[in-house]
Each structure stands twice: as C-alpha cells, then as structure tokens.
Amino acid sequence: MGMQNNSYCNLLGTLVLIACSGCAGAGPLAWFSQKPLTPQEEAVNKLVSSKQSMLSAGKNSDRLPPAAVLPESVPKTEKDLKNPAQLHLYYARLQEQLGHLTEAKTFYEKVITKEPQSIEANIGLGRLEALAGHNAQAEQRFLKAIEIDPASSEAFFAYGKFLAGQKRYTEAIVEMQKAVRKKPDTKYKFEIGLTLARSGQYEQAALALSELVGQAEAYYNVGYIALKELHDVCVAEQYLRGALDVNPDLKQARYWLVEMKRNPGNILPASGTEQVGKQHVQYALNLQSASAHHVESHIPTTVVPETVNPDNLTPEQWEQWKNQSELQ
Numbered sequence: 001m002g003m004q005n006n007s008y009c010n011l012l013g014t015l016v017l018i019a020c021s022g023c024a025g026a027g028p029l030a031w032f033s034q035k036p037l038t039p040q041e042e043a044v045n046k047l048v049s050s051k052q053s054m055l056s057a058g059k060n061s062d063r064l065p066p067a068a069v070l071p072e073s074v075p076k077t078e079k080d081l082k083n084p085a086q087l088h089l090y091y092a093r094l095q096e097q098l099g100h101l102t103e104a105k106t107f108y109e110k111v112i113t114k115e116p117q118s119i120e121a122n123i124g125l126g127r128l129e130a131l132a133g134h135n136a137q138a139e140q141r142f143l144k145a146i147e148i149d150p151a152s153s154e155a156f157f158a159y160g161k162f163l164a165g166q167k168r169y170t171e172a173i174v175e176m177q178k179a180v181r182k183k184p185d186t187k188y189k190f191e192i193g194l195t196l197a198r199s200g201q202y203e204q205a206a207l208a209l210s211e212l213v214g215q216a217e218a219y220y221n222v223g224y225i226a227l228k229e230l231h232d233v234c235v236a237e238q239y240l241r242g243a244l245d246v247n248p249d250l251k252q253a254r255y256w257l258v259e260m261k262r263n264p265g266n267i268l269p270a271s272g273t274e275q276v277g278k279q280h281v282q283y284a285l286n287l288q289s290a291s292a293h294h295v296e297s298h299i300p301t302t303v304v305p306e307t308v309n310p311d312n313l314t315p316e317q318w319e320q321w322k323n324q325s326e327l328q
Contacts, residue, residue: 085114092124101128119145123158130162138162153182161191169199186212193218197225202235216247227256236260
C-alpha cells in the first residue's frame with residue numbers, strides 16, 4: 001500500500017513538473033506531451049493563448065458569447081439597480097399610457113419617495129389626480145413642479161392643460177404662453193390655438209392655428225371644436241365650409257357638414273360612443289401630419305358606418321348636398 005502511494009505521488013509530481021515546464025515554454029497544450037509540438041499544435045496554442053489574454057484583459061471574443069466576458073451580473077432586486085427611481089418613472093409612464101392608473105400612481109409615488117424634486121413624477125401624479133377628480137390635489141402637484149424648476153416649459157404646459165380641462169381658459173392660455181416663452185415648441189403653440197377655440201375666441205384661434213397647420217386645417221379644427229365641444233352649429237358650419245373652400249379634398253370637413261344635415265341635433269360629443277343602427281361610431285382626437293407644413297395637427301378621425309363614410313360620398317352626392325344647402 002505504501003509503495004502504491006509513493007508511486008502515485010511520484011507520478012503526480014512528474015505531471016506537475018511537466019506542466020510547469022510546458023507553461024513556461026510552449027503554451028497551454030505543452031503539458032500533454034514532452035515531445036516537440038507539431039505545427040498544427042503550435043497553431044492551436046497561439047489561438048487559445050490569444051483568447052485567454054483577451055479574457056484576462058476584460059475584452060470580448062468573437063469565439064465566446066458576450067455574457068461570458070461581462071464583469072457585471074444582471075440586477076435581480078431593486079437594490080442592485082444603479083438608478084431605481086428612473087426605472088420606476090419609465091414604468092409609471094408606461095402604466096399611465098396603458099390606462100393602469102392605480103399601478104401608475106404607485107410607481108410615481110415611489111419616485112417621489114426617492115426623489116421628491118422629480119418634475120416628471122409630480123406632473124404625472126397631477127394628471128392622475130385630475131383624472132380622479134381630485135382637482136385641488138392635482139393643482140398642487142403642478143404648482144409643485146413649477147416651484148421645483150421655474151424654467152421647466154413642460155411644467156407650465158402641463159399646468160395650462162389642467163386649467164383648460166377645468167375650463168379656466170384665460171389662466172390656461174397664460175400658463176401655456178409661459179411654456180412657449182421657455183421653449184417655442186409647436187405642441188405648446190398648437191394647444192394654445194385649441195384653447196382659444198374652446199374659449200369661444202374663434203378668429204384668434206383660426207389665426208394661431210393657421211400659422212402652424214395652414215388655413216384649411218385650422219378652420220377645420222375650429223369648426224370641429226365648435227360643433228363637438230361647444231355645440232355651436234352655426235359657427236361650426238361656417239368654419240367647416242371655410243375649410244372646404246380652401247381645400248375641397250378635406251374629407252373630414254365634408255363628412256361633418258353632411259352629418260350635420262343628416263342628423264341635426266344628434267351630433268355626439270368628442271370622445272363619445274353611440275350606437276347608430278347596429279354599428280358604433282367613435283370619435284377621438286389624433287395627431288396627424290399636415291403635409292403642406294410638416295407640423296402636427298389635431299385632426300379628429302372617425303370610425304363611421306360605411307353608408308356615411310366621407311370616402312363613400314360621390315361628387316354627385318356632395319353637389320346635391322351643396323345645392324340643398326343653398327336653397328335652405
């Protein structure tokens with residue numbers, strides 16, 4: 001038994017000695033044999049050596065997946081994140097867009113807990129409070145965002161939008177104009193035009209919007225707001241007709257003029273849903289590019305029954321409608 005142990009130790013010592021001498025000389029494969037390496041073995045040695053040096057230097061290798069050389073592990077808990085508040089903010093925005101408002105509020109509040117001075121989180125909570133009908137709390141959130149950064153155009157704009165939603169139009173326009181002075185963004189200017197229309201200042205609204213999207217689309221937007229939000233049929237018809245005079249191909253304006261004659265007094269409010277026959281009609285404000293001016297325009301789009309879709313109005317039907325209107 002003692003002789004066997006001695007033989008094993010001697011053999012192991014020999015292998016270690018060979019390996020060490022090989023490492024000092026011919027490279028990673030040298031310990032397999034004490035014989036001189038063949039050219040093919042030398043080539044393999046060089047390849048393996050180069051990959052090992054790249055790994056030891058922390059570099060990537062085309063023969064190994066990137067995960068094999070990344071020094072950092074994937075974060076598994078909130079404590080492992082470099083900036084958890086920013087991740088919570090992204091997630092809150094996503095949940096708000098998806099309509100998961102309770103979840104969105106939870107994560108906006110997490111951001112506020114870690115970063116009380118977060119403008120985006122305060123604005124986000126302000127929007128959610130307004131949707132819940134908590135107007136006093138919502139206003140405090142928007143004012144807080146402005147207090148945190150009086151140079152933030154987005155804070156003034158968000159507050160202006162909130163005030164417009166409360167029909168406090170004069171105050172809303174003042175706040176939106178502050179946003180424009182901080183940053184002359186088309187989005188801010190366009191919203192001022194819409195707010196002017198909602199406050200009944202139709203001419204000023206048409207002028208403001210014309211500078212952004214052109215006269216036809218400006219008239220259409222004013223006419224649409226007058227019809228759908230303010231139920232001012234006379235003004236709506238005036239501006240929708242004006243839109244078609246400038247651009248006879250503006251199908252949305254044509255549709256609403258025809259619909260006003262077909263169903264007087266039965267025009268749905270914006271964002272409403274009503275059953276017409278066996279089909280539903282839905283209305284929503286969409287962003288649509290104005291090709292002539294390369295800016296954004298809030299042109300309402302409609303999902304309407306086939307029988308009254310503006311695309312299905314033939315030139316003869318449109319001419320007949322115009323003739324009937326002139327006789328009235």
